[in-house]
Amino acid sequence: MTDFFKYQAAGNDYLVIDPRHTDFTVSPETIRLVCDRHRGIGADGVLYGPLEEPRAGAPVPLALYNSDGSDCGRSGNGLRMFALHLAAQEPGGWADGREFTLRTAAGECPVRILDAAAGRVEVGMGRPSFDAADLPLLDEDDTPYRGRAVSVPLTVDGDRLIVTCVYNGNPHTVVLVDDPTPRLARLLGPKIARHPRFPQATNVQFARMAGRNVMELEVFERGAGYVTASGSSACAAASAARELGLCDGRVEVRMPGGSVEISVGADGRVTMTGDAEQVAVGAFAPALRARLGRLATATAARAATAGAAS
Ligand SMILES: N[C@@H](CCC[C@H](N)C(=O)O)C(=O)O
Numbered sequence: 001m002t003d004f005f006k007y008q009a010a011g012n013d014y015l016v017i018d019p020r021h022t023d024f025t026v027s028p029e030t031i032r033l034v035c036d037r038h039r040g041i042g043a044d045g046v047l048y049g050p051l052e053e054p055r056a057g058a059p060v061p062l063a064l065y066n067s068d069g070s071d072c073g074r075s076g077n078g079l080r081m082f083a084l085h086l087a088a089q090e091p092g093g094w095a096d097g098r099e100f101t102l103r104t105a106a107g108e109c110p111v112r113i114l115d116a117a118a119g120r121v122e123v124g125m126g127r128p129s130f131d132a133a134d135l136p137l138l139d140e141d142d143t144p145y146r147g148r149a150v151s152v153p154l155t156v157d158g159d160r161l162i163v164t165c166v167y168n169g170n171p172h173t174v175v176l177v178d179d180p181t182p183r184l185a186r187l188l189g190p191k192i193a194r195h196p197r198f199p200q201a202t203n204v205q206f207a208r209m210a211g212r213n214v215m216e217l218e219v220f221e222r223g224a225g226y227v228t229a230s231g232s233s234a235c236a237a238a239s240a241a242r243e244l245g246l247c248d249g250r251v252e253v254r255m256p257g258g259s260v261e262i263s264v265g266a267d268g269r270v271t272m273t274g275d276a277e278q279v280a281v282g283a284f285a286p287a288l289r290a291r292l293g294r295l296a297t298a299t300a301a302r303a304a305t306a307g308a309a310s
Contacts, residue, residue: 076231
């Protein structure tokens with residue numbers, strides 16, 4: 001039995017768990033355990049799918065989870081990994097130029113495998129929204145913030161920051177800073193991510209334009225913490241920079257783990273291009289499988305009790 005396929009993109013790592021190969025049961029507890037870097041396999045999240053047997057021309061559904069077990073609407077890096085996984089599963093192996101559509105809880109994303117050997121994939125990430133209601137973002141008096149959340153003041157620990165919020169399948173909050181560092185992201189990231197003005201939390205990006213079309217980026221993700229790269233974060237930060245007139249339509253986004261190319265069309269539609277690679281294929285050892293089984297049984301019992309009570 002192959003229980004998992006592990007992929008990474010610029011150091012952002014995901015487990016692909018393909019129900020066609022394993023009897024793994026999804027629950028917040030089992031996701032947390034497999035993502036645990038000490039007790040499990042270790043990853044920033046899980047890509048679970050395909051949820052239906054892929055059919056020619058039909059979008060391929062998958063579910064995404066963060067390492068803390070929460071749902072993740074969309075992952076830019078994860079979609080590139082999942083596209084490579086599907087291509088590698090095809091009889092005959094990888095297929096350059098192959099185009100198909102992935103469907104997540106946040107909608108459909110067209111993907112194109114540009115260079116299978118290099119793991120280079122292009123993903124259509126759609127048109128983001130700057131509407132505060134989509135994040136959602138609250139005003140200082142706890143009522144819904146009205147309108148576009150572009151260059152909004154946000155007070156964190158007594159300091160007034162200016163942030164731009166972007167929803168592209170996930171909520172993102174972009175802060176322009178002079179010096180984005182991992183230290184800053186680890187320190188300020190969690191305070192913004194769980195700020196009371198973001199009732200559903202937010203991913204946080206610290207960005208600096210290093211040139212007209214080059215951005216340096218540090219990311220703190222809700223649900224996964226500090227990461228060395230994030231695809232949807234790179235898209236959100238590039239969209240914010242475009243909106244603020246700080247770049248043209250194509251931006252190289254450099255993160256500590258690696259770079260992605262983002263293009264923002266005249267209509268705001270975003271396309272991301274970057275690499276990903278498979279790093280491991282494996283099976284759960286008996287002890288881990290047994291713990292996962294116990295967690296799955298506890299989840300099923302809880303669901304049955306809740307069902308009986310309702
Ligand atoms: N790593 C991802 C983004 C993950 C999304 C996030 N943690 C959320 O729940 O919003 C990427 O590469 O895009």
